[in-house]
Each structure stands twice: as structure tokens, then as C-alpha cells.
Amino acid sequence: MPTLHTINKSPFDRNSLQTCLRLANKGAAVILIEDGVYGAMKGNTVSATVEKALSDLSIYVLGPDMKARGVDESKIIDGIKVVDYKGFVDLTVENDKINAWL
Template structure:
């Protein structure tokens, strides 16, 4: 069953993103929101892990949370897509369940 994984923690605070990527299945979707958006940044110590994960999962980031934190699209790792809340809802519909990595 396809799953939407949500990650709302900075990867520099706790390993929610790392654990999510370790346990996510092939072709699953991952949405980074709240402080989870920091996991989408280029050049960080987790960027390589995230880039590698893009081979097997789709990664999205919530635009509203990016904007609130002063992060622009050009700071993101290539291949990560920005969605709005409408897109967040659509992701939960397209996948069979939602797994929140708090």
C-alpha cells in the first residue's frame, strides 16, 4: 500500500527524517512540513541521505512552512517538489494511508 509519510522535525533536532527514509517503502511519498522543511536544504549534513532517497521515494515540502522560515525554492535539493495545503490534502488522498514521523 502506498503511504504518505509526514515529517515535521528538523533532521538536526531528532532523527525523524532519517528514520522515515530508512523505513519508507519504494514509491512512497514523503512530505516535509513545520520544522521538517529544514531537511530539504541543499548542502546540509543530511542532504546526501535525502538525495539518495529521491531515487526511491518522492519528496515534497510544504510551501507555507518554507516561506514562514525565509527559505526560498533555490535553496532546495533538486527534485523536491513544493506543495500547498491543497497539495498536502491531495497527497493524503493519492496514498492509502498517512504515517506521521513525529
């Protein structure tokens, strides 16, 4: 029963991404939305953790939230997929349940 995890906080502000990565099972999906999109960026102190997580998890980032914040796709960690709201909806359908790390 795979889970889609949603993260809406910057990993530099709160620990929701770190906690999610600790408690997500192999094969789960994670979508970074709202301020969570900063967790998808390369070249920062959190990137290595996220890159490592990609071997067990599928990670997605919500494009409209990236664009709003001036985060270009070229700044996103390789292997993280950019989706729109339609893609977000599809992820909630493909997984059995959604765990929002509020």
C-alpha cells in the same frame, strides 16, 4: 498500498527523517512540514542522504512552512516538489494511509 509519510522535525534536532527513510518502502511519498522543511535544503550534512532517497521516494515540502522560515525555493534540493496545503491534501488522497513520524 502506498504510504504518505509526514516529517515535522528538523533532521538536525531529531531523527524522524532518518527513521522514516529507513522504514519507508520504495514508491512511498514523504512530505516535509513545519520544522521538517529544513530537511529539504541543499548544501548541508543531511542533503546527500535526502538526495539519495529521491531515487526510491517522492519527496515534497510544504511551501507555506518554507516561506515562514525564510527558506527560498532556490535552496531546495532538486527533485523535491513544493506544494501548498491543497497539494498536501491531494497527497493524502493519492496515498492509502498517512504515517506521521512524530
